[in-house]
Amino acid sequence: xxxxxxxxxxxxxxxxxxxxxxxxxxxxxxxxxxxxxxxxxxxxxxxxxxxxxxxxxxxxxxxxxxxxxxxxxxxxxxxxxxxxxxxxxxxxxxxxxxxxxxxxxxxxxxxxxxxxxxxxxxxxxxxxxxxxxxxxxxxxxxxxxxxxxxxxxxxxxxxxxxxxxxxxxxxxxxxxxxxxxxxxxxxxxxxxxxxxxxxxxxxxxxxxxxxxxxxxxxxxxxxxxxxxxxxxxxxxxxxxxxxxxxxxxxxxxxxxxx
Numbered sequence: 171x172x173x174x175x176x177x178x179x180x181x182x183x184x185x186x187x188x189x190x191x192x193x194x195x196x197x198x199x200x201x202x203x204x205x206x207x208x209x210x211x212x213x214x215x216x217x218x219x220x221x222x223x224x225x226x227x228x229x230x231x232x233x234x235x236x237x238x239x240x241x242x243x244x245x246x247x248x249x250x251x252x253x254x255x256x257x258x259x260x261x262x263x264x265x266x267x268x269x270x271x272x273x274x275x276x277x278x279x280x281x282x283x284x285x286x287x288x289x290x291x292x293x294x295x296x297x298x299x300x301x302x303x304x305x306x307x308x309x310x311x312x313x314x315x316x317x318x319x320x321x322x323x324x325x326x327x328x329x330x331x332x333x334x335x336x337x338x339x340x341x342x343x344x345x346x347x348x349x350x351x352x353x354x355x356x357x358x359x360x361x362x363x364x365x366x367x368x369x370x371x372x373x374x375x376x377x378x379x380x381x382x383x384x385x386x387x388x389x390x391x392x393x394x395x396x397x398x399x400x401x402x403x404x405x406x407x408x409x410x411x412x413x414x415x416x417x418x419x420x421x422x423x424x425x426x427x428x
Contacts, residue, residue, distance in 0.1 A: 174288040183220035188413040189385025190406035195230035226265025226301025233270040266303035295380045302384035306365030370401045
């Protein structure tokens with residue numbers, strides 16, 4: 171299946187990409203501090219942004235009931251609402267933690283939600299963008315779980331669980347994630363076994379892209395896919411605070427330090 175294609179005009183401005191905020195983890199205090207930092211970053215890029223791409227796992231858990239969304243995150247939601255009111259396009263991607271995101275942000279804020287990688291075309295550059303979960307070789311247990319969790323019947327059954335219990339249950343499950351267990355050192359560079367890097371090489375062998383941009387690995391990476399193609403991983407915001415900037419000529423991975 172061909173990916174959704176999005177054409178962007180920079181008009182002298184820049185594109186910004188970030189992922190893996192994991193808002194809500196590992197506890198309320200740390201999450202609120204991170205939320206304030208993310209809001210400062212969004213404010214700092216607002217005058218330069220042609221568009222902002224939030225590439226998955228923005229929330230450590232998100233589920234949309236018929237009339238209910240998870241409690242919290244009002245400052246962050248208010249900030250992106252303000253940016254949309256200023257005319258800045260914002261694009262959300264679901265990750266493995268917020269894969270149950272549906273249409274709340276689209277209906278309320280005009281923010282498109284993408285559940286699969288998309289093709290971005292900017293200044294004649296072809297860029298494949300997605301969160302990255304379930305792509306590449308291996309990780310079969312998660313791929314099976316993802317099929318179960320994204321099944322319409324599973325979502326329908328979960329929706330019948332009272333939100334107070336359902337959200338608590340889901341947060342307990344999210345507590346097993348790599349981002350909340352940094353001491354396990356699960357986010358180290360795997361060399362040639364980096365599965366998203368392998369995925370990029372497999373795609374590139376069939377269809378050329380100038381750049382590949384993914385999150386999920388929690389590592390800021392810049393790796394050559396081929397002579398004319400590069401893979402970036404965006405890192406995360408629990409410890410690294412990294413984002414990717416494109417000015418129309420070059421990409422740069424940057425750590426937000428303000």
